[in-house]
Amino acid sequence: MEVEREDAYWERYSRNILLPEIGVDGQLKISRARVLIIGAGGLGSPAAYYLAAAGVGVLGLADADDVDLSNLQRQILHATADVGSAKVLSAAAKIRAINPDVEVVAYRQYLDAATIGPIVADYDFVIEGVDNFPSKFLINDACVLAGVPFSQGGILQFVGMTMTVKPGDTACYRCVMGEPPTGTVPTCSSAGVFGAIAGMLGSIQAAEALKYITGAGRPLYDSLLCFDAKAMDFMKSPVQRNPRCRVCGEQPDITALAGDNTRSCVPGGDRACRRAAGANRSAQD
Amino acid sequence: MATRQLDITRYNCPITFVKVKVQLYELKKGDVLEVLLTGGEPLENVPAAVTRDGHVVLGTQHVAGNTYCLRIRK
Numbered sequence: 001m002e003v004e005r006e007d008a009y010w011e012r013y014s015r016n017i018l019l020p021e022i023g024v025d026g027q028l029k030i031s032r033a034r035v036l037i038i039g040a041g042g043l044g045s046p047a048a049y050y051l052a053a054a055g056v057g058v059l060g061l062a063d064a065d066d067v068d069l070s071n072l073q074r075q076i077l078h079a080t081a082d083v084g085s086a087k088v089l090s091a092a093a094k095i096r097a098i099n100p101d102v103e104v105v106a107y108r109q110y111l112d113a114a115t116i117g118p119i120v121a122d123y124d125f126v127i128e129g130v131d132n133f134p135s136k137f138l139i140n141d142a143c144v145l146a147g148v149p150f151s152q153g154g155i156l157q158f159v160g161m162t163m164t165v166k167p168g169d170t171a172c173y174r175c176v177m178g179e180p181p182t183g184t185v186p187t188c189s190s191a192g193v194f195g196a197i198a199g200m201l202g203s204i205q206a207a208e209a210l211k212y213i214t215g216a217g218r219p220l221y222d223s224l225l226c227f228d229a230k231a232m233d234f235m236k237s238p239v240q241r242n243p244r245c246r247v248c249g250e251q252p253d254i255t256a257l258a259g260d261n262t263r264s265c266v267p268g269g270d271r272a273c274r275r276a277a278g279a280n281r282s283a284q285d
Numbered sequence: 286m287a288t289r290q291l292d293i294t295r296y297n298c299p300i301t302f303v304k305v306k307v308q309l310y311e312l313k314k315g316d317v318l319e320v321l322l323t324g325g326e327p328l329e330n331v332p333a334a335v336t337r338d339g340h341v342v343l344g345t346q347h348v349a350g351n352t353y354c355l356r357i358r359k
Binding site for chain 1: 299300302303304306307310337338
């Protein structure tokens, strides 16, 4: 039993340990956990802060971009002096400053069909915080094929949406969304995003990761949580596995990661969210 | 059945209770933990907190000065 920790360990995590749902056992699970955050941007920033603060053992961060001045309105891992630096390096410095217990693994690269599989498989949980639909579908497929649970998240304008997926047991992103949308899809850079909702949604994703790791509560399985910050309406809609899902259905045709994971062939996708939130299509960042 | 001692007289709440939780986590069901703690907040809060966690408070004894011994069965 690895209970021989220094007083500083118990003091740092005392507010976790005091929760009956987490306790000593839950904190030790957090310290042993490996979480991969894909996208060190609007969603990855708050998620990384809270997971690091909670003492997650290994935090992987994947992002190929450099920090841009227009990121700073919502991507709170990065500061003015970081503009032009690699996001993963800027992020790693902040995480180490918060909690030197956390081992940071930085992937300064786009995870594509050729590279994502083994990386995802090396983690207990994945947080998806990317800003485009092809990547969202790729991450979904990679996590489903590797059997790694993940939190999917997206924000656009004033709207956020998120679901948590346990592959093989609960609805995946593709079950709910179908195929990547075709044509012009609004993104943060073209449609704008209300910065504080990145904090709301990324924090929810961190909470989902910690709930999964510790077993506290019930993650957003078979549920799509949407909110509209204008009215501050929160709506949780039930979703279910699609037997015809191309990656987790009864006869999947996506059985390996390849270029066509992200092929766009059917328009639409976020109908469930639009229905629930009365919102516009959400691409995210 | 093992008995273990823990001195938390130099800690303040809520680290007092965290230290007790860690020790109880290590013990087996039925084992006894004897906790040295100070009067006031620790003496009021720790027994209530361990009871809430499902352990049994066997009793409290005055040791000396402002120090007490709380006996808990896991």
